[in-house]
Amino acid sequence: NAGVTQTPKFRVLKTGQSMTLLCAQDMNHEYMYWYRQDPGMGLRLIHYSVGEGTTAKGEVPDGYNVSRLKKQNFLLGLESAAPSQTSVYFCASRPRDRGSYNEQFFGPGTRLTVL
Amino acid sequence: AQKITQTQPGMFVQEKEAVTLDCTYDTSDPSYGLFWYKQPSSGEMIFLIYQGSYDQQNATEGRYSLNFQKARKSANLVISASQLGDSAMYFCAMRGISMLGGTSYGKLTFGQGTILTVHP
Numbered sequence: 001n002a003g004v005t006q007t008p009k010f011r012v013l014k015t016g017q018s019m020t021l022l023c024a025q026d027m028n029h030e031y032m033y034w035y036r037q038d039p040g041m042g043l044r045l046i047h048y049s050v051g052e053g054t055t056a057k058g059e060v061p062d063g064y065n066v067s068r069l070k071k072q073n074f075l076l077g078l079e080s081a082a083p084s085q086t087s088v089y090f091c092a093s094r095p096r097d098r099g100s101y102n103e104q105f106f107g108p109g110t111r112l113t114v115l
Numbered sequence: 116a117q118k119i120t121q122t123q124p125g126m127f128v129q130e131k132e133a134v135t136l137d138c139t140y141d142t143s144d145p146s147y148g149l150f151w152y153k154q155p156s157s158g159e160m161i162f163l164i165y166q167g168s169y170d171q172q173n174a175t176e177g178r179y180s181l182n183f184q185k186a187r188k189s190a191n192l193v194i195s196a197s198q199l200g201d202s203a204m205y206f207c208a209m210r211g212i213s214m215l216g217g218t219s220y221g222k223l224t225f226g227q228g229t230i231l232t233v234h235p
Binding site: 040044045050056058094103105 | 119121150152158159160162165206208220221222223224225226227228
């Protein structure tokens with residue numbers, strides 16, 4: 001099992017450019033998440049999905065869009081990148097609740113710089 | 116709303132000594148879970164330990180234990196016999212109960228993190 005993978009690992013964009021970050025998981029998890037991590041701060045939730053075709057906003061959704069067309073993939077889009085979106089982006093997944101305990105499994109992260 | 120507070124930006128410990136990383140939380144959810152993750156300099160997020168709000172005993176996983184004091188709303192991580200490889204950023208996180216279309220999804224709220232440095 002590859003677990004949670006993210007593509008690309010690094011990317012540099014110019015202000016106004018667009019891009020899509022891809023997250024893939026091979027654990028058949030229902031729930032998937034996108035977080036961003038900024039210096040001196042913990043991870044903050046951007047968007048999440050509880051199943052194929054379903055997405056919802058998290059804590060910091062502005063400037064991002066997401067899609068979950070297939071259960072194993074969760075895409076994060078930046079339509080017009082801004083320097084404030086310079087961050088490290090983490091994708092995570094976990095199975096649907098089957099009790100009180102379910103950890104989230106994280107991808108390796110994507111380091112994005114917007115100039 | 117949920118909030119996690121980690122008041123120690125940085126901690127230092129001598130190799131083989133024990134260290135406690137503080138975490139306090141605030142929530143109105145009747146049921147919740149508390150997690151600790153480790154982030155080494157390589158950047159990946161590594162799950163360490165979990166404590167459920169209704170668990171009767173404090174969680175333990177090898178050298179990691181969670182000192183859970185529900186009345187004080189604290190969930191401190193204790194690392195015993197520190198090793199050089201323990202040097203990393205440590206995050207406390209909380210999962211409450213939230214609903215979307217009738218399905219709970221367990222959003223995680225993270226603290227700011229504590230950088231732990233283990234000295235030889």
